[in-house]
Amino acid sequence: MKTLRVVMVVVLAAAAACGPDASNNEGGGDDSPVPDAPVSVQVDAPPATTAGEPGSACACDADCADEGGNDGVCISGVCMTKATGACASAGSTTECPSGSRCWSLDGSDVGPLCWPDCSAHTCAGMCDSDGSCVPTQQSNCEVTCGSACACTGDAQCGMGNRCVQGECVPEMTTGGAPGMGPGPACPGLPARDCTGTGCGSLVTFNPRTNTAWDDYAINGETAANQYRSYLRKDLQMLVSYATSVTACKTATWMTGNGGALGLGDMSEAYGAIPGTSVGSPGHPAGTHVNGYDIDLAYYQTGTANNRLRAICSHMNGTQDAYHCLANPDKLDVWRTALFLGTVFESPRTRVIGVDGKAGPMILSALDTLCDNGWLSTAACGNVALAYETTNMGQGWYLHHHHHAHISLKSASALPPASPLQTGKKRVPGRDPGIHRVR
Numbered sequence: 001m002k003t004l005r006v007v008m009v010v011v012l013a014a015a016a017a018c019g020p021d022a023s024n025n026e027g028g029g030d031d032s033p034v035p036d037a038p039v040s041v042q043v044d045a046p047p048a049t050t051a052g053e054p055g056s057a058c059a060c061d062a063d064c065a066d067e068g069g070n071d072g073v074c075i076s077g078v079c080m081t082k083a084t085g086a087c088a089s090a091g092s093t094t095e096c097p098s099g100s101r102c103w104s105l106d107g108s109d110v111g112p113l114c115w116p117d118c119s120a121h122t123c124a125g126m127c128d129s130d131g132s133c134v135p136t137q138q139s140n141c142e143v144t145c146g147s148a149c150a151c152t153g154d155a156q157c158g159m160g161n162r163c164v165q166g167e168c169v170p171e172m173t174t175g176g177a178p179g180m181g182p183g184p185a186c187p188g189l190p191a192r193d194c195t196g197t198g199c200g201s202l203v204t205f206n207p208r209t210n211t212a213w214d215d216y217a218i219n220g221e222t223a224a225n226q227y228r229s230y231l232r233k234d235l236q237m238l239v240s241y242a243t244s245v246t247a248c249k250t251a252t253w254m255t256g257n258g259g260a261l262g263l264g265d266m267s268e269a270y271g272a273i274p275g276t277s278v279g280s281p282g283h284p285a286g287t288h289v290n291g292y293d294i295d296l297a298y299y300q301t302g303t304a305n306n307r308l309r310a311i312c313s314h315m316n317g318t319q320d321a322y323h324c325l326a327n328p329d330k331l332d333v334w335r336t337a338l339f340l341g342t343v344f345e346s347p348r349t350r351v352i353g354v355d356g357k358a359g360p361m362i363l364s365a366l367d368t369l370c371d372n373g374w375l376s377t378a379a380c381g382n383v384a385l386a387y388e389t390t391n392m393g394q395g396w397y398l399h400h401h402h403h404a405h406i407s408l409k410s411a412s413a414l415p416p417a418s419p420l421q422t423g424k425k426r427v428p429g430r431d432p433g434i435h436r437v438r
Contacts, residue, residue: 107432176255256332
């Protein structure tokens with residue numbers, strides 16, 4: 001609970017010591033001074049600040065009133081209250097004061113919130129399809145004192161950090177930053193885009209290994225039967241291009257191992273999830289099907305090669321956490337960022353998922369590479385890097401400590417689920433878990 005503290009200042013006039021009476025000073029005696037009478041000063045208390053009701057505009061949590069047992073919070077510039085517990089269901093009322101309903105904020109760890117009803121409150125934001133007052137795409141609050149706000153400048157993020165599209169991420173000042181781009185011209189690169197017919201056919205990398213990529217046998221494959229390594233021709237061409245660009249442009253960089261990038265699971269020959277043919281699908285339903293997805297290693301430092309392996313500490317004693325528990329110590333962040341940024345040149349790239357500890361480092365490096373001319377304007381404007389720093393249930397938090405995941409856009413996409421289907425709401429125009437640099 002927030003408490004308004006009013007400090008009362010009482011001022012007493014200092015007792016003025018009178019010097020000895022000149023008429024009685026001949027003997028040089030020590031006369032006792034007579035103090036003046038104290039002066040009483042009346043000081044008004046500062047006026048109490050009135051916190052805003054749900055739905056009103058805010059900059060900090062302190063701007064928002066508590067309602068009973070529900071603490072006031074500022075969410076992207078709109079006052080709400082915290083729910084007393086987890087939402088019993090999407091839009092439930094039992095955890096909220098009258099005139100508000102319960103949903104979580106997608107992509108945030110602020111906890112369940114009581115979203116004001118537009119019918120019960122004046123809304124400083126906008127009213128969504130189910131009648132809740134929500135922030136607008138433009139509204140915001142102070143990142144230093146609000147519960148869900150976006151930074152607007154580096155100074156708000158503190159020493160050693162920078163602000164990238166509303167997020168505070170670590171400033172990547174070490175690890176061999178490459179300086180100004182764009183680097184060498186790199187003639188003779190493989191084609192990036194597939195045109196004509198056959199772009200959706202499932203193919204393999206040919207050759208399997210060269211100086212840019214390394215499609216080695218993995219997860220039960222053999223050199224004679226790499227049954228998990230089929231992908232769409234358009235995705236194969238994009239990865240071939242991006243790894244070749246990275247090999248060329250970073251040839252003189254003083255960072256990381258260098259060398260080819262290890263390739264992991266894709267799909268099976270007929271589009272099934274890898275492992276299906278041996279009775280053990282290795283990925284959730286709906287992923288790694290029909291060649292739209294590929295797992296790849298991170299470029300690394302201090303390892304034998306750039307094949308798939310953990311780039312960080314991920315063990316709690318003998319228990320595998322399946323995600324980085326500390327900042328990666330084997331990640332070549334600059335090569336990884338250049339490669340992923342090059343993949344984002346293609347408008348067909350839907351999203352690239354990485355570990356939640358690696359993500360902020362890669363996002364910062366991407367921003368620097370964009371600033372310094374290593375990546376094109378198109379690539380920088382298309383970045384959609386997915387990661388979760390805490391488990392928001394979006395599917396990126398676990399199992400990405402040893403690989404990144406590239407997903408190609410499908411010809412058709414399902415519409416986003418409504419809040420009543422997911423139990424969560426979103427700030428308009430902001431994709432939860434998706435991090436951008438422009």
